Amino acid sequence: MNPYVPILFMLGLGFAFAALSVGASLVVGPKRYNRAKLEAYECGIQPSPHPAGGGRVPIKYYLTAMLFIIFDIESVFLYPFAVAFNRLGLFALVEMVLFILTVFVAYAYVWRRGGLEWD
């Protein structure tokens, strides 16, 4: 038998114990309903009402996420270049400068169009 099978068995045992505990308490436990028990805990005051579905999420979070993706991918390309650039010669340098300039056009556009303003 594979020596790692007991670990899998322990995993299953742990999962079964949790399931049994929750199931047994659902079946055997008393149900004493109380409206406050189901409300959010807000240090004893009545919880403030929240709009259903989480309300309208401001669009600026989406914009920030998009900009992060673009510039993060750019920096991922820069990491191996930064490690190996002294062995790659002039051709790689020119190549990388052109790449950065291309992304820089996008950066300048976002900057001038106000995409970096948070409010």
Add this chain to the structure above:
Amino acid sequence: MGIEEKLPAGFLLSTVEGLAGYMRKASMWPVTFGLACCAIEMMAVGTPDYDIARFGMERFSATPRQADLMIVAGRVSQKMAPVVRQVYDQMPNPKWVISMGVCASSGGMFNNYAIVQGVDHIIPVDIYLPGCPPRPQMLLNAIIELHKQVQSTPLGVNRVAAARAAEEAALQATPTHQMKGLLA
């Protein structure tokens, strides 16, 4: 008893009530409900000098969802009363209440319109602890009394019978406004 002598060595018998009572009292977590000066004495009980950790109660839980015991330590103002009730309601059963100090028990020295004259106007209380403030040893005594009550709580059919007996006794007892005291 009779059965335990006939069993081979290494067996111990108990009752379900005894076991459940022991498990309930052995690590009863209080909810942090220090309101005023009595809270300082409650904090002192948490120190190593008086040591509430020997009862397993050093973990005062801020959330009532994980608490068993509510030690109302301090005066309850009219503004705080719905908060007390909401926190009590959000505690899951089984739960117990110690009203610590005279202000929580009866309004204390504040006999006015701003302080609730006894937290038992709002929530059911198990142990009343007088003192202004009670010394930490007195709070420990109240906790030990509560542990004795919890250890001997009847369950199931016994609980129904005990409730009926308590109701009978309450109906037979003299009402508060007819109690004459020691001079009568």
